[in-house]
Amino acid sequence: MREALHAFDQERLVEATERALEQGYSPQDLLEGLTEGLREVGDRFEKGELFLAELVAAGEAAKKVIAEYLKPMLEGGGEGEPLGHIVIGTVAGDIHDIGKGIVGMMLFTAGFEVKDLGVDVPAEMFVQAVREEKPDVIAMSALLTTTLPMQRETIEALEKSGLRNTVKVIVGGSPVTSEWADEIGADGYAEDAVGAVKLVKEILGIRE
Ligand code: B12
Known part of the structure; x- marks a missing residue:
């Protein structure tokens, strides 16, 4: 392959x-x-x-x-209640979706319900999804240094809407680092899809 x-x-x-x-x-x-x-x-x-x-x-x-x-x-692999609800998307201005797709699929296979908002997702759309879907976690992907700031803007938009403390936020994509995640106030960062599953389980307190 x-x-x-x-x-x-x-x-x-x-x-x-x-x-x-x-x-x-x-x-x-x-x-x-x-x-x-x-x-x-x-x-x-x-x-x-x-x-x-x-x-x-x-x-x-x-x-x-x-x-x-x-x-x-x-698909159809998950049985019973999902372990949690995830909303995932690639931030505004960015159309890279291969990695995001893999992360979403790995989370799905691990037993989470995953709603994929697609690519070029504006901050307001993430906020609306949090309001309507009440996910446990939102996962934001960014592959361009020019779109990294959209992760920060989305977190700020969640804060402004009063929803920030209702949801965990994780970030990823090749230019993202754990320092960046800390700086923008995200709840976590993972380098790859396997790490993303571990991270989500960890921040939701789900034991392996
Ligand atoms: C494929 C690719 C494209 C494809 C995208 C196809 C698609 N449908 O996604 C196309 C050709 C369309 C493309 C376009 C562009 N690209 Co491009 N692209 C890439 C490339 C080579 C690989 C990305 C990829 O799919 N990797 C494979 C996947 C599996 O890896 P991944 O995305 O990193 O995802 C993994 C992890 O990062 C992590 N992860 C990802 N998301 C998330 C989210 C969370 C929450 C978590 C926890 C983890 C996580 O898990 C994933 C799986 O393990 C990268 C190079 C690179 N090193 O990233 C350049 C790259 C990202 N592109 C680049 C550029 C410049 C562009 C363009 C601007 C080019 C142009 N001049 O038009 C456009 C941008 C268009 C736009 N507005 O978005 C630059 C960015 C430079 C920068 N520093 O900003 C890169 C780094 C290449 C380079 N060195 O020049 N690109």
Whole structure:
């Protein structure tokens, strides 16, 4: 799967996914593998080794496999009451959604109900979702240094609306650090999707 991602080869990625599933790998295993592969592809793009079109092709291939193979297998997996309710979204001005999608799916598989607000989500939309859905946690993704401040603005908007103490806020995305999370008054930060599940369980006091 990793090789197929590096070759931006959608057909090969689909074949590799089918083979891995036949061999008994779980969708979670494959999500972790895809995350790692995408990160490597991202690093190569940053070093100038790849063109934007190649990056987009790798991203699209990963999204297809997630949407058509992994997501359907993960859906319906949760039994009984959800462990908690999460609202997730990518902040205003930012359309990166692959990592956010993986975080949402991992949380869902871990037993949480997840409402995905999509990308380019303004602060007011997060506030409205908190008012209407009463989630336990909101999770904000930002991939651009220029959109990082939107995480702060969203927290400020929650404070202004008087809802901040009704919900935990977690932040993530490649430019986010735990120092940034502290500075803007978030309740937590995780580096990746596996960490996000651990973090949410920790801040909600759910024992493994
Ligand atoms: C794929 C990609 C794109 C794709 C996005 C496709 C899509 N549907 O998402 C496309 C080609 C559209 C794109 C566009 C742009 N991109 Co871009 N993109 C990337 C790239 C290479 C990989 C991102 C990715 O999907 N990684 C794989 C996923 C799995 O990782 P992830 O997103 O980091 O998510 C993981 C963790 O961060 C974490 N996480 C993520 N969200 C959250 C949330 C919470 C709450 C938690 C706890 C954890 C968490 O868990 C995830 C899973 O493990 C990055 C490089 C990089 N290093 O990030 C550049 C990058 C982010 N892009 C960049 C830029 C500049 C842009 C553009 C402005 C380019 C342009 N000139 O048009 C536009 C921006 C458009 C916009 N307004 O948003 C820059 C940002 C630079 C900066 N410092 O701000 C980067 C860093 C590349 C670079 N070095 O130049 N991009």
